[in-house]
Amino acid sequence: MSKSRSTPHTQTGAPARGPADMSVKSEQDQSEFVPVAPFEMVIFGGTGDLARRKLIPSLYHRFLDRQFDSKSRIIAVSRSDYSRDDYIKKITEAFQSFHPNEPFDQKTWADFCKLVDYVAIDVMNDDSDWTALGDKLDCSACIRIFYLAMPPRMYAPIADGLNAAGLATPQSRVVLEKPIGKDYESAEIINNGVGRVFDENRIYRIDHYLGKETVQNLMVLRFANILFEPLWTRESIDHIQITAAESIGVAGREAYYDKSGALRDMVQNHLLQLLCLTCMEPPDSLDGDAIRTEKIKVLKALRPITPDNVASFTVRGQYAPGQxxxxxxxxxxxxxxxxxNSDIKDGEQSLTETFVAIKTEVENWRWAGVPIYLRTGKRMSGRFSEIVVQFKPVPHSVFGAGTKLNPNRLVIRLQPDESVNLWVEIKEPGAGGLRVKSWPLDLTYDEAFTTRYPDAYERLLMDVVRGRLALFMRRDEVEAAWTWVDQIQDAWSQTQQNVQPYPAGADGPGDAQHLLELDKRTWWSRPDV
Incomplete structure (x- = not known):
């Protein structure tokens, strides 16, 4: 069922709400977009792919749903010598290119663009004049947000430039895109540099996975349902799988990716964040620090991976030609x-992994002995991200030796089709004897909720405006994640662990399957139902 990108509406086609009634809930869909206070958002890297593909469209959709009005301002900053009209033309073309199937209302888009401005600054040039940006920031009563959609090495210089120009007020906030560095040491340098200008409670380290509906729903499933929380222990759970698979390659990101690899690009942030939310203890509240403190406990309890065990607990892969x-x-x-831009020439090889699988464990009272399998890669069989919690089998079958009973699984699909499935055993209908079949109790968001809900970036941007830190990473959380990832990278270097080829279109090299087969388990694959 398709969902409108316009203001929330009822299933009977009620008209869109105006500003005066935008906090009123529909009796049918119970949706609500609560207005935010006026803000000034400065997007550094305003001509980049992230800004054009995600940030500007996300802000437009929040404007379209009347979550903020004409009192707010959006100022893009880049070193390109564009006029404001040039920039508006570029973001208009980008929106229509990246959202070809979305109805495009010229008037609403024009109203949104009235809030958008552009300033050319070379932020890495010490002699750059920041006066033009200061002239645009004329709302002292507004919340001021600096979004750094730039390479991490620029974060500290931008913070220093804002400070020197007197633009980083005590009330302003800064958003840092991942990755925060390439290892613990570089992350510490970035955090120190930005921290000289912005207090920790004004730094928003963003990971868009944390803004996804199903990720947030994970906490609700665990902590709002007595059905799950008593079973969320080593006594009931056999193992956990977390996968972030992509069917695309690295085209367009070659130079960056070959210096990063799957471990740094995906495991350090996305996969470890999902692991933390899956395994953390119940927080005292939904306060940002309460949630992030529980996540840090998980990171610090992860089993160390050393040169002695890295070959047994990790698999590295690199995609070869395929279908x-x-x-x-x-x-x-x-x-x-x-x-x-690549340093690799014809006839040379690269040891960068485009696929990684890891077997780990949270070494604490709740999870001791429960394997956790992480997997991410490029050019896999499809694009999907999911968390699979597999429960232990029933201790005894009363259905006879010929009846196979599959274990219950909770499958949380983050993308592309957000859903929560609880796989249970049921009697297959029909005569001729009792036959048991696995079947999902299915909550698919597109089918269950007809009103369009904000995507991850939309939600996270509005949380920055509101000052909510729960879905953003704290400094010690980032550094704890790097500490664990660095030891894997160091173990690979010390042991010179090979990067195994796998054909594009496969789900990694054969040893990734073997990693689970040694434990008499397999990677989850959704059966046909």
Missing amino acids: VDGETVEGYIDELIGDD
Whole structure:
């Protein structure tokens, strides 16, 4: 069922709400977009892919749903010498390109663009004049937000520039995109640099996975339902799988990716955040620090991976040529060679992993002995991200030796089709004897909720305006994650662990399957029902 991108509406087609009644709930869909206070948002990297593909469209959708009005301002900053009209043209073309199936209302878009301005500043040039940006920031009563959609090495210089120009007021906030550095040492340098200007409670380290509906619903499932929380222990859960799979390669990101790899690019942030929310203890409240403190406890309890056990607990892979969605695609090395910015030349190899699988464990009272399998990669069989919690089998079957009973599984799908499925055993209908079949209790968001809900960036941007820190990472959380990831990277270097090839379109190298088979388990694959 399709969902409108416009203001929330009832299933009977009630008209969109105006500003005067935008906090009133529909009796049918019970949806609500609570208005936020006026703000000034400065987007550094305003001409970049993230700004054009995600940030500007997200702000437009919140404006479209009347969550903020014409008192707010959006100012893009880049070193490109554009006029305001040039920039408006670029973001208009980008929106229509990235959202081709969305109805485009020229008047509403024009009203939104009235809030948008552009300033050209070379933030890495010490002699740059920040006066033009200061002239645009004319709302002293507004919440001031600086969004750094830039490479991490620029975070501290931008913070220093804002401070020197007197633009970083005591009430202003800064948003940092991942990755925060490439290891613990570089993350510490970035955190120290930004922290000289902004207090910790005004720094929002963003991970868009935390803004997804199903990720947030994980806490509700655990802590609002007596059905799950008593079973959320080593006594009832056999193991946990967390997967973030992509069918695309690294085209367009070759130079960056070859210096990063799957471990730094995905495990350190996305997968560890999902692991923390899955395994953390109940927080005292939904206060930002209460939630983040519980997540840090999980990170610090992760089993160390050392040169002695890294070969047993990790698998590295790199995609080779293969078939994806019926098309023949290049291997990773071929993509690198074809990129002018890459250091890899024809005939050379790269040891960068495009796939990683990890077996770990949270070594505490609740989870001791429960394996947790992490997996992420490029050019896999499809694009999907999910958490699979597999429960232990029933201790005894009363249905006879010939009846196979599958364990219950809770499958939380983050993308592309957000859903929560609880797989249970049921009697298959029909005569001729009792047959048991696995079947999901299915909560698919598109089918269950007809009103369009904000995507991850929309929600997180509005949380920054509101000053809510719960869905953002604290400094010690980022550094604890890097501490664990660095030891894996160091163990790989010390043991010179190979990067195994896998054909594009496969779900990693064979050893990734073997990692679970040694434990008499398999990666979850949704059966046909």
